[in-house]
Amino acid sequence: MTTRKPAAKPQRKTGVREAAAQATRDAILKAATKVFAKYGYDGGSVEKISRAAKSYDRMIYYYFGSKEGLFIAVLEGIYQRMDDAEAALDLDTTRPVDALTDVIRFVLGYYRRNPEFVTLLNTENLHKGRHISKSLRAREYSSRAVAIIAEILQSGAAQGLFRTDLVARDVYLLIAATGYFYTANRHTLTAFLGEPLELPAAVTHWEDFVIETLLRTVRADENPELSLPHEDIKWQKSQPAASRARSSSRT
DSSP, X not given: OOOOOOOOOOOOOXXXXXXXXXXXXXXXXXXXXXXXXXXXHHHOOHHHHHHHTTSOHHHHHHHHSSHHHHHHHHHHHHHHHHHHHHHTOOOOTXXXXXXXXXXXXXHHHHHHHOHHHHHHHHHHHXXXXXXXXXXXXXXXXXXXXXXXXXXXXXXXXXXXXXXSSOOHHHHHHHHHHHHHHHHHTHHHXXXXXXXXXXXXXXXXXXXXXXXXXXXXXXBOTTOGGXXXXXXXXXXXXXXXXXXXXXXXXXX
């Protein structure tokens, strides 16, 4: 007599369910990033976001608790993506000049390739940082960025190439400022200066100038030859006659 084995109970497909939930959450975050970048925090309604994500309003509240919670998650996401990209850089800190140059090129290039990053930070600054200040993760991203700069500066100082009194946070802020300001204000500055700041040659000119400026700032006094001479790139269009007249009238 053979005994039958009891039929196996069907197992719940928790993995599939979790993957679907993560996909829904990711779709909402992606849609929210685009909507908030386009309409700002006040104009980026839950309805617009759920419609863009092809989801439902209730799913936003389920995963993020509130519109503010979603916006904080968006800000954390853009910081994390930049942090991950920077961490992936193949930096040789034993060659501090090259490493610092690579970091500068990365930061300026990242802002340029990710205009939503700049737009979202502009929006949050209009709100005086009240949303990102509630994030428990934002500071860890800035800590790693500053730590990379600190390691490069320490290596340069040990080799007698860089000053010993540099503060990594200050150098980080200087790099970020040069990239952020140029990208955030490129349209108004193009009109104001009458120069096409988005042309590839103009971007390259600015990047080279920033690198030279930073290297001059960090170099040790006994190493004046550290900075490479700035290459003059003829990218600027000649000023219109009216602009020249205004300029000459001010002198």
